[in-house]
Amino acid sequence: MGKADTHIHTEYSGFSYLGVMKFPESVTTPEQQVEKARKNGMDVLGITDHDETKGAFIGQKYAERYKDIEVIVGEEVTTADGEVIGLFLTEKIPKGLPVEETIDIIRSQGGLVIAPHPFSFHVFGLKEQIFNLDIDGFETINGGHPDRYSNHFAQKVMDAYPGRWAAMSGSDAHSLYTSGFNWTEFDGNTAEDFRKAVLNKRTRAVGVPANVFTQVQWSVDVAWGGSKLLYKSLKGKLVKREDDRLAEKIESISNLKKATGMVAATAYILPPISILATLLSTTYLNIGAKKMLKNEEERMRNIDEILREVDAKKA
Secondary structure, eight states: OEEEEEEEOOGGGOEEEETTEEEESOOOOHHHHHHHHHHTTOSEEEEOOBTOOHHHHHHHHHHTTOSSOEEEEEEEEEOSSSEEEEESOSSOOOSSSOHHHHHHHHHHTTOEEEESSTTOSSSOOOGGGGGGSOOSEEEEEETTOOSSSHHHHHHHHHHHSTTSSEEEEEOOBSSTTSOSSEEEEESSSSHHHHHHHHHTTOOEEEEOOOOHHHHHHHHHHHHHHHHHHHHHHHTTOOOOOTTOHHHHHHHHSOHHHHHHHHHHHHHHHSHHHHHHHHHHHHHHHHHHHHHHHHTHHHHHHHHHHHHHHHHHHHO
């Protein structure tokens, strides 16, 4: 059986906000993700940066030196309705479009359409919209969701309608710490074998999400890695690659903001704050999952009704 992780991020994934704070999604290079995927025993790696394909093309080119792994060019596209992943892409897809239009563009490139973390209560997923969309599969295991609800409910939907979609398991790793815990198995070991398995709905979601501690390690990695980049910029030694939004952003800010960012990053890395972040994350996820589980059966009944209507329209 082949192993594929087709939901991976690199330093080309841009930025996110936490309140007024802006921070990079990842400081990991495409080359580092390829090397880590090889160590994890992956045959196929899909680099799916947020609204960008540059990192995926870099990773694909880098992987050509090896015979034991292939890189698929992908993108996790932020649509007006939720996030969707396109795999086997030939060019970048613009963000902010209606999800139906985004899917049409993916199809026009010969790509596969995957719904990441569709039932997440803390990430911008498509939720019940997936039942009316032309998707090939959805994640029943998302490595960035250690809560007790999101993956559990996705698997429940998949089990209720076997053979309707391909079951996917993607790490959603934004750092080297959070990959290798889960993957998608398929017959064969090439990217084309993987494509055929998805189209034939013959994939198997394997593994478990990365634990909360590794997610906090990712945030520390971002803080420490970002701090090093800020320092290099202050010293005039920051190397920029083509379309490197992270480096471009760092170079655009004043030296005072760079120094302030380094101080803030150092403060976050110190144990009191990082430990507090772990406790707060765990508490938030536990409370959210408990709330969602209370309405699990009612939500499932609503989904059954939606799919009956969808099938009736097709009949």
